[in-house]
Amino acid sequence: MGATGAEAAGVSAGVRERRCDVLIAGAGLVGLALAPALARAGLDVVLADRAVPVVPEPLPDSWDVRVYAISPGSATWLHSIGAWQALPAERIAAIESMRIAGDDGALLNFSAYENGERALAWIVEERALRAALVPLVHAAGVEIAAPCAFDALTWSEDAGHLAREDGTTIAARLVVGADGLRSGVRRSAGIDAPTRPYGQIGVVANFACERAHHGRAHQWFRPDGSILAWLPLPGRRVSMVWSASDALAAELLQHEPAALADRVAAAGRHALGAFDCLTAPAGFPLQFMRPPATVAHRLALVGDAAHGVHPLAGQGVNLGFGDAEALAAVLRQRGPVADAGAPILLERYARRRSEPVLAMQTVTDRLARLFGNPAPWQKAARNLGMAAIERLPLAKRLLAQSALR
Numbered sequence: 001m002g003a004t005g006a007e008a009a010g011v012s013a014g015v016r017e018r019r020c021d022v023l024i025a026g027a028g029l030v031g032l033a034l035a036p037a038l039a040r041a042g043l044d045v046v047l048a049d050r051a052v053p054v055v056p057e058p059l060p061d062s063w064d065v066r067v068y069a070i071s072p073g074s075a076t077w078l079h080s081i082g083a084w085q086a087l088p089a090e091r092i093a094a095i096e097s098m099r100i101a102g103d104d105g106a107l108l109n110f111s112a113y114e115n116g117e118r119a120l121a122w123i124v125e126e127r128a129l130r131a132a133l134v135p136l137v138h139a140a141g142v143e144i145a146a147p148c149a150f151d152a153l154t155w156s157e158d159a160g161h162l163a164r165e166d167g168t169t170i171a172a173r174l175v176v177g178a179d180g181l182r183s184g185v186r187r188s189a190g191i192d193a194p195t196r197p198y199g200q201i202g203v204v205a206n207f208a209c210e211r212a213h214h215g216r217a218h219q220w221f222r223p224d225g226s227i228l229a230w231l232p233l234p235g236r237r238v239s240m241v242w243s244a245s246d247a248l249a250a251e252l253l254q255h256e257p258a259a260l261a262d263r264v265a266a267a268g269r270h271a272l273g274a275f276d277c278l279t280a281p282a283g284f285p286l287q288f289m290r291p292p293a294t295v296a297h298r299l300a301l302v303g304d305a306a307h308g309v310h311p312l313a314g315q316g317v318n319l320g321f322g323d324a325e326a327l328a329a330v331l332r333q334r335g336p337v338a339d340a341g342a343p344i345l346l347e348r349y350a351r352r353r354s355e356p357v358l359a360m361q362t363v364t365d366r367l368a369r370l371f372g373n374p375a376p377w378q379k380a381a382r383n384l385g386m387a388a389i390e391r392l393p394l395a396k397r398l399l400a401q402s403a404l405r
Ligand SMILES: Cc1cc2nc3c(=O)[nH]c(=O)nc-3n(C[C@H](O)[C@H](O)[C@H](O)COP(=O)(O)OP(=O)(O)OC[C@H]3O[C@@H](n4cnc5c(N)ncnc54)[C@H](O)[C@@H]3O)c2cc1C
Pocket: 025, 026, 027, 028, 029, 030, 031, 048, 049, 050, 051, 067, 068, 069, 070, 148, 149, 150, 151, 178, 179, 180, 181, 183, 184, 202, 203, 204, 241, 284, 285, 286, 302, 303, 304, 305, 311, 313, 314, 315, 316, 317, 318, 319, 320
């Protein structure tokens, strides 16, 4: 049902208007993955962003400070769109097991083997994902509108209209807001979604470690309420995410590389020996956000525009890929419905995503708040809870399975 040639050329009544089925507003990882999936469903797609999406230069001797734990479920979907197989195998590490320590001695262990999987998740650099996705966008015939801001978005009965600075307009049957946590697209549709700061900054950095990690990820819920994670990178390297109070994060971000490496190695009780910094640290404020709706008239929200989650379970972009997969499936299976922005399709998409997103947001939010509470009885209760789950293989398996998906 792609727009007709004349429409796509789109000169109507003196206004230079590009009509399309879907405008994806935001070319982060979620928008980049969604674009080829929709184009292959026979839709005429425009992908817009403030920056032109480019294939990052390969830098074989350095490691991107932004890495993601990609779940097996996301990996399978990325494979189906042709992205997973385009990733360089030597830049990916499998999390084969995970050890989680409570702040009062409780331990919880997960293993890919016990869950019948090759990996609990795969650690992949952001730039590797971009390098795999951008060529797919071009190959699928998606038109790129960039640089382009989303400030002038208006809505009519049959389209969302984005006015560009050059005087042209993009009119789309469906606008997909893929523009991140502070989504201007969401705001322009009148969806009010206040964020709730966790009072924490996610400090990330990569390190070379003295001892082999054997594919094991570590996570410590620390007595000061911070959460430290080490994720395996290929070779003797790890990526750190330390969700720390603003004050602790400020200290970590100011350390000289050697002091930071010593502090991070010591915080993990030197489980992998001494550390050396591979990258400067970077910090990301952590916020919870749940909008009252993820669809509206001619609008669907995906990725961080649709949900803000704490990164303690490494699920943010995985939820976003889940949104993209669901939206692409709904639009591909639209049957006789010709209009990509038809309410029946948007409702179908919202229904498909509501339960998995709510479940993940609830679990991560409760854990973040539970371990952030300094009351002694809470400390005892959460460690007892962890120890109990460790002794209940079925509960452990259920927890692991939902994260794997
Ligand atoms: C410390 C930390 C660690 C994390 N680790 C993991 C992990 O291990 N696994 C995981 O699954 N997730 C993780 N996440 C979450 C993950 O980073 C996000 O969920 C994901 O990046 C969201 O992608 P997105 O495409 O939805 O949004 P974004 O990446 O925010 O992309 C939004 C895009 O929209 C564009 N844009 C925004 N506004 C405008 C505008 N007005 N005009 C034009 N363009 C605009 C931006 O340029 C950008 O390209 C982590 C997050 C943090 C903070």
